[in-house]
Amino acid sequence: MKTERRQQIYKLAAELADEFGKRAAIHEAAGTFPYENYEDLRQSGYLKLSIPEEYGGWGASLAEIVAGQARMGEGCASTALTVTMHLSQIGRAIQTGNWSKAQLESVLHNVVTKGALLNNAASEPATGSPSRGGIPTTTATFDPTSGGWRINGRKTYTTGAPILHYFMITAAVQHPETPEGTPPKVGSFLLTREMPGLRIEETWNSLAMRLSGSHDLVLEEVQVGPEAYLGPNQKGTPQQQACSGAWGLPTAAIYFGVGRAAAKYVAQWARERVPNSLNKPISELQHIQEKAGQMELALLSAENTLFKVTELASDSAYIETQPARLAALVGATKYLVTNEAIKAVDLAMRICGGASLSMDLPLQRYYRDSRAGLGNPPMDDATILALGKLALQ
Ligand SMILES: Cc1cc2nc3c(=O)[nH]c(=O)nc-3n(C[C@H](O)[C@H](O)[C@H](O)COP(=O)(O)OP(=O)(O)OC[C@H]3O[C@@H](n4cnc5c(N)ncnc54)[C@H](O)[C@@H]3O)c2cc1C
Structure with missing residues (x-):
């Protein structure tokens, strides 16, 4: 049942992502906001993902949300970021119990019935x-x-x-x-x-x-x-801090999605690009294959860390006994995923060649969007410091 639901969420995220991806270039060129993406999100029910079933939501787990958001990031990272912030703020509000019952119920009701969106x-x-x-x-x-x-x-x-x-x-x-x-x-x-x-x-x-x-x-x-x-605003117990921080994992997931989208795009490109100096696709060249290998390595490292740490953040015994370690690992995940996604996009562009700079191809959008991860908290220097301190304890 759980596997089935996870697959359903992923499938829905994939359908939405592919539709949003088609619209992204059009909206960027026109300088318009993709309102219709939010209409699709409302109609699909995706905006209630992090709301427990007792309130009329889907009660998705953090792992299901991370998987869904990674896929959504492949389409339109901007929309995925907005959705992530909405889902995570709801998740945090439920988890911390800081809101009054009336306030929480009213917001959740409006999300469930009207698709109202929330952000911090x-x-x-x-x-x-x-x-x-x-x-x-x-x-x-x-x-x-x-x-x-x-x-x-x-x-x-x-x-x-x-x-x-x-x-x-x-x-x-x-x-x-x-x-x-x-x-x-x-x-x-x-x-x-x-x-x-x-x-x-x-x-x-x-x-x-x-x-x-x-x-x-x-x-x-x-x-x-x-x-x-x-x-x-209160810090809460180390356990509460770790759980709250873990809601940053769906943000990291988006940047993995951006890196994955670049890799998918360029693989197809490399299979189809046949310069007349070669008379065969560039995918058959050793230096292209090596770059693709490096790109996959970057994504593998990002993906494994993302899902392993999401697993730890879903393990109540781990949260209880190792909250400081979990908090540091969540920060490290954001660091690693963002920087590996930037690396993967860079390699995809090197494989593609000069055309990667074309505004008519999506690689330039992946290049720009992957950079945004550096500006989402926690910041890289703070992460490295926290990890270093933990290692020396
Ligand atoms: C795409 C995107 C979406 C965002 N969405 C939201 C949102 O919905 N809600 C929201 O509240 N915020 C949002 N943010 C804002 C984000 O959380 C940061 O506030 C923003 O990126 C500015 O951070 P900064 O580190 O560049 O700040 P600045 O203070 O301008 O930092 C400038 C530089 O100084 C360094 N620096 C600054 N202060 C310190 C310090 N005390 N110690 C060490 N180094 C320091 C920084 O690391 C940086 O290199 C978003 C950011 C991005 C990129």
Whole structure:
């Protein structure tokens, strides 16, 4: 039964990916957002993957989501990234239990019945990557009259901004009862698209993930009720931290998908390309075969690490006994998968030759999109340091 469901999810991801892949070049050329991908996702039910069955979702395991997202990354990595963030934020909200029951049920109901999308908007111009621990300049000021909050600020890199219904934002919490000199607390709030004062500024003009609509989210005097406050951001126990971090694995999976797509494309290319100096396909040349071997080696290393660490992250005994190791391994997986995918795309382009630079072939998109992995947390330097510290303990 489990194998059957895993295959169903993978098959659906493959169908969606292939359709999205056909549309990606058209949207990139036109500078448009692929809204229809989200309609397909809604209709297919894929957006409820990480919602437990008791709430009307599919209750997919982390391993099933990682496998599905790796396949989806082969089509349109931008769409896959938006979907990953949505699925992972839901997964985290359920796992941590930080949200109120009412808040969680309401969001899950809207995802299940309307295909509402959610993402976390934490990055800001001042903080850079929030994974570094910078305090948000976005503020949430308590209003003693209403018991609610007034929110002001600007978030960058809000992936999926054109189609998100829910924006989970971080803010420095300002409460009148906080004693002077107390360091600001960081809390999270759940905002909805239609709230007055919330708007999207279309700033996303990026080399990579061009179709992700990762625009700025501007918050001007957004008034929210007390229920919008999800609570202070807490690290949690080492086990909770490891589980939360493990929801980064579906992001790594996308970059593996990008590398795999490049390898598939170039294999076909090499079989069909017959220069008249050779009168046989370039796939028969030794230096091309060697490059293809190196490319497969990179992908093998990425794939094995991705699925092995996903397995560890699904093992409750391992989480319980080795949370710090698991957290470091999850970071290392993101590092390895991203960098090996970049290597695989580079090799695919070398096999293809000059045509790899053509805007009419997809290799240039894989090249650009694979780079984006470097900008998703955890950052490479932090990963290596954590791994090194662990090794020396
Ligand atoms: C495609 C894409 C989608 C994204 N989607 C989202 C999203 O949906 N929501 C969201 O909140 N964020 C998102 N992000 C943003 C991401 O999480 C980072 O905030 C963003 O990439 C900026 O990180 P940075 O390291 O370049 O920051 P910067 O602060 O600009 O860093 C500049 C350089 O300095 C280094 N540096 C900065 N601070 C430190 C430090 N304290 N210690 C050591 N080195 C440091 C960095 O490593 C980097 O080399 C997305 C990013 C990308 C690329």
